[in-house]
Amino acid sequence: METNELKKILDLGVKREIKAYEFYRDVAAKMKDDTVVKVFKQLAGEELQHRETLEKLEASPTTAVQFAAPPVDYKLAEQTEAPDPTTDMKPADAIALAMKKEQEAVEFYRKLSAGTDNAEVKGIFDNLANMELGHKNRLENVFVDIGYPEVF
Numbered sequence: 001m002e003t004n005e006l007k008k009i010l011d012l013g014v015k016r017e018i019k020a021y022e023f024y025r026d027v028a029a030k031m032k033d034d035t036v037v038k039v040f041k042q043l044a045g046e047e048l049q050h051r052e053t054l055e056k057l058e059a060s061p062t063t064a065v066q067f068a069a070p071p072v073d074y075k076l077a078e079q080t081e082a083p084d085p086t087t088d089m090k091p092a093d094a095i096a097l098a099m100k101k102e103q104e105a106v107e108f109y110r111k112l113s114a115g116t117d118n119a120e121v122k123g124i125f126d127n128l129a130n131m132e133l134g135h136k137n138r139l140e141n142v143f144v145d146i147g148y149p150e151v152f
Contacts (some may be wrong), residue, residue: 009112009121010058013128014051016105021047023101033091039142040098043135050131057124070130071137076144077103095143102136105129 021044028040077099083089085097106129113125 005118005121006124007058009124010054013054013124014058016108017047017051017054020101020105021051024098027085027094027098030087031089031091031094033094035142035146036091036094039095039139043098043138046135071134073106073133073137074140076140077136080143092143092146095139095146099136099139099143102132102139105132106136 024040024044024047028037028044031037031040077096080096080099082100083093083097089097109125109129109132113122113129116122116125
């Protein structure tokens, strides 16, 4: 693969990770619910780790980077409406919004993967999609816990 092409891909990934970090950081700072704040702060930290991973690849494209296997996709985000962001969002709404953002990120990287015949580029996009799918999966689990609590 051409080095310039790989750099563009990785730059794009870094920019998306920065935006995701800023989103989670900003929402965590505005929310009052401790559970949402905790989850969003964790996700912000993970987005920074994703950024660091991509920057390592950018600095040394031959560096071996281990990506986790893709988690199960329950597709709950696809069945949930994205609420408008507000500072007084209910916890379930904040999680629903984050789920939708992660769904969009997964779809973005999957679309890029489908658009290339280069196996190396396809692998990078698939791994980026899987990283975001991990967040989506985690948020869907939190959403079920918050949105559908068991009552005894």
